[in-house]
Amino acid sequence: xxxxxxxxxxMSVQEAETVTLSCTYDTSESDYYLFWYKQPPSRQMIxxxxxxxxxxxxxxxxxxxxxFQKAAKSFSLKISDSQLGDAAMYFCAYPQETSGSRxxxxxxxxxxxxx
Amino acid sequence: KAGxxxxxxxxxKTRGQQVTLSCSPISGHRSVSWYQQTPxxxxxxxxxxxxxxxxxxxxxxxxxxxxxxxxxxxxxxxxTLELGDxxxxxxxxxxxxxxxxxxxxxQGTRLTVV
Numbered sequence: 066x067x068x069x070x071x072x073x074x075x076m077s078v079q080e081a082e083t084v085t086l087s088c089t090y091d092t093s094e095s096d097y098y099l100f101w102y103k104q105p106p107s108r109q110m111i112x113x114x115x116x117x118x119x120x121x122x123x124x125x126x127x128x129x130x131x132x133f134q135k136a137a138k139s140f141s142l143k144i145s146d147s148q149l150g151d152a153a154m155y156f157c158a159y160p161q162e163t164s165g166s167r168x169x170x171x172x173x174x175x176x177x178x179x180x
Numbered sequence: 181k182a183g184x185x186x187x188x189x190x191x192x193k194t195r196g197q198q199v200t201l202s203c204s205p206i207s208g209h210r211s212v213s214w215y216q217q218t219p220x221x222x223x224x225x226x227x228x229x230x231x232x233x234x235x236x237x238x239x240x241x242x243x244x245x246x247x248x249x250x251x252x253x254x255x256x257x258x259x260t261l262e263l264g265d266x267x268x269x270x271x272x273x274x275x276x277x278x279x280x281x282x283x284x285x286x287q288g289t290r291l292t293v294v
Contacts, residue, residue, distance in 0.1 A: 098280050108268060109183075110285035117280070156223065165235040166213050166277035170223040 067092045071171035088157030105153040184286035198259040203271030211277025212254040217268040
């Protein structure tokens, strides 16, 4: 089964600065997807960005971008111009190879944004 | 359109009791998944239902069960509650539950077992 690892339990960043959250995963698949989800204090998980493994171009969504290194099995999230509202728990997720929806999540990284 | 709705938001139960949690997916979504979130184990997949059938199941004991109704609403049941079942239970819905589609989450039900 695929595994996902986030080695940074906590990170902090100054408002307007840039921060990078790390994620590594293990899989034998060649074609797959990866997601970053955000969980604010409201507890509702929100999709931040998704990457398709067969696409060489790194995904970007406004201030959020990824650095996808397929050979290294690394999928980091970069948040530019950090805002107070970015403070949350961030989870890296791998949708399992199955007919249906089954996400494997990393341990999460708690991001604090300092004013 | 309305998001994923989970009820109740908070629940306190006693060891040995059973509990039922409810999830109403986004209109038109046919896949509903359930996850358990605890500080120690993180987010763990419980099961997924699609068109009233359980399509995937995680590694949880048989005390954890679920079902899905014809309107895609889903319930999960935990019988003979244990202290370790205290957790945030999250429900997620998606259109057809394929790997590349976004799962939309509810705000969860916080279950406390005393």
